[in-house]
Structures are given as structure tokens and as C-alpha cells.
Amino acid sequence: MDDERLRPTQLPLNDLATAYVQAGQTLFLAILDDIAARVRLAHPEAAYLEIGIDADGDVELHGIWSAQESAIGTCRLLYDPHDDPEQEWRDGPLDLDELVDDLGRVLTGSFLHHWGVVEPHPVYEHRDRRWLVLPPADRAATVAAIVRGHVPDAESLICRFAERGERIAVGFEQVTLSGGGTISVPCPLCSPETEDGPWPRDVSHELARILGQLYALPHLRGRHLTPCVDITAEHEGQLWQLVFPYRDHKKGAESS
Structure with a gap:
């Protein structure tokens, strides 16, 4: 057999690998869009999610933040996780368990990092956490x-x-x-x-x-x-x- 000849499946496999990566990009971005829509339904001014990943790889939500109000201004904390049942109304229609599960799905790979939507936390004391930039609504x-x-x-x-x-x-x-x-x-x-x-x-x-x-x-x-x-x-x-x-x-x- 001619050593220079390619296996019949070699090129199609390369094409499939490229298609797989592209499908992953589309899926993860679509999930991120869905996350952003649900978060903004409860908190219309939301621009960032403050997240952490524990030793077991589980995602933790530490806060939902607004955009920076000016060049010298700061973001406003819109939601702070709590255990007080009297404050559950602040969550509005947001299902936090479902949100955290979906965040875990999109943060397990490197796709969102390549899009530049996962950034280091802006506060040095919380450098073990991440700042997830919600995509624009339009x-x-x-x-x-x-x-x-x-x-x-x-x-x-x-x-x-x-x-x-x-x-x-x-x-x-x-x-x-x-x-x-x-x-x-x-x-x-x-x-x-x-x-x-x-x-x-x-x-x-x-x-x-x-x-x-x-x-x-x-x-x-x-x-x-x-x-x-x-x-x-x-x-x-x-x-x-x-x-x-x-x-x-x-x-x-x-x-x-």
C-alpha cells in the first residue's frame, strides 16, 4: 500500500472535529444567552455574575452585579446569596439551583474563556473567584x-x-x-x-x-x-x- 495515501476517513474525521468544536461554541454561547435572559428577567440591570468554583469543581454564585455606572464609578450589587426566607422575594422569577447547574455546564470547558467573557475578579481579595460578563441583550x-x-x-x-x-x-x-x-x-x-x-x-x-x-x-x-x-x-x-x-x-x- 502506498504510504503517502491517506486513510479514507482521515479528512472527514478532521472535518468532524472542527464541526464538533464549532457546535460546542454555539451551544455554550446559546446557554450563556439563556442564562443572561433569565438573570435579567429578575434583575434587569445585571451585567456581571460573581462566581467561584469549589474544590469539588462545583460552581457557587456569590453575587449579581450591575454595570459600572461611570468611568470612575463602581458596580452595584443587585443580588447577594442569602439564607433568609423572608428575603426570597428578591430573587424574583430566578431559579438559583437551575442557574448554578447551567453555569457549571458552561464553565467546565474553555469555550467561554476564549470569548473573553470570563475575567479575573476585579477585587484582589477575591482573586479565587471569577467575573462572568453577561452578553449584550442585543x-x-x-x-x-x-x-x-x-x-x-x-x-x-x-x-x-x-x-x-x-x-x-x-x-x-x-x-x-x-x-x-x-x-x-x-x-x-x-x-x-x-x-x-x-x-x-x-x-x-x-x-x-x-x-x-x-x-x-x-x-x-x-x-x-x-x-x-x-x-x-x-x-x-x-x-x-x-x-x-x-x-x-x-x-x-x-x-x-
Whole structure:
């Protein structure tokens, strides 16, 4: 037998392994979305879960926290686990046992760590705990708000997605403007020293994390991302366009 010949199942097995990883990403993100929806049903301002993992690998919930109210502000504690039955009403419709079980499911692997939603605890004294970032309720609207914070007349974002093992790499191409113009987003690999981008690099990382999640969830990808014509041959991969929601001009006028 020719030693250079591949086993008939070798390539399909590699494809299956990739599909298995991608399915795991989708499943864990979907469970995280469901967790976030249930937590926000009880605590609408929830942005973070303070969690710990004991010696047996069991997840413990130490608190539900709001987002930081300002650049110099702090998060507010919305829920603190307790044993006082007179305070059970604070939990609202939240089933804590079910929540902890689901957290244990998604934290057993490394998928959420790759998405950057599991962070070290911000307080050093509790460094043995973890800070779980709840995903935005509307990822497309969140991306639009971030981009328009730097490019006010942005109408859409054109980018690429590349599936690399357990990660989805996001490459930005252009921001389209309401007047018909465009702003190119320099590629960090092609122009590593450039500072001409429409937003700082830390913003690119934040956008890439949210967009990668959106792309990994098929129902969100089909709803918000549209394949578009390749406008440049410098990079491989399909281009996708995320069209931003219309602005509420009346609301903006009232608040200004």
C-alpha cells in the first residue's frame, strides 16, 4: 500500500472535529444567552455574575452585579446569596439551583474563556473567584453604539470572519457612512504600527469579541449579517456587512 495515501476517513474525521468544536461554541454561547435572559428577567440591570468554583469543581454564585455606572464609578450589587426566607422575594422569577447547574455546564470547558467573557475578579481579595460578563441583550445594537461613538454617521460595518480552531478571528474592512462615503479600517497584521484607525485597538478587541459571538450563533448571523461583494483582494474570506439600526432622531432631539 502506498504510504503517502491517506486513510479514507482521515479528512472527514478532521472535518468532524472542527464541526464538533464549532457546535460546542454555539451551544455554550446559546446557554450563556439563556442564562443572561433569565438573570435579567429578575434583575434587569445585571451585567456581571460573581462566581467561584469549589474544590469539588462545583460552581457557587456569590453575587449579581450591575454595570459600572461611570468611568470612575463602581458596580452595584443587585443580588447577594442569602439564607433568609423572608428575603426570597428578591430573587424574583430566578431559579438559583437551575442557574448554578447551567453555569457549571458552561464553565467546565474553555469555550467561554476564549470569548473573553470570563475575567479575573476585579477585587484582589477575591482573586479565587471569577467575573462572568453577561452578553449584550442585543449584540447588533451594541456594536452600532460602539462604532457610532467614534464615527457618529456610521451606517454599517463590513468585516471578515475566519474560524480558527476554537476561535473566530474578526477582520475589519470598512465603515460605510450615511452620506455614501466609507472609512477604511487598517488591518493590524498588514499595518501593525498604524494609528490611523477610526477607533483605538482596545475598541477593536471589544468589537471583535461581540461580533465573533454574533457570527457563531446561526440565528443571529442569519438575522444581522449579510454576505457582500469582496471589495478588496488583499485578504481571504467572505465579507459580511452588519447594517446598523436606524437612529431615533426624535429621541435624540428630545435629549439634546
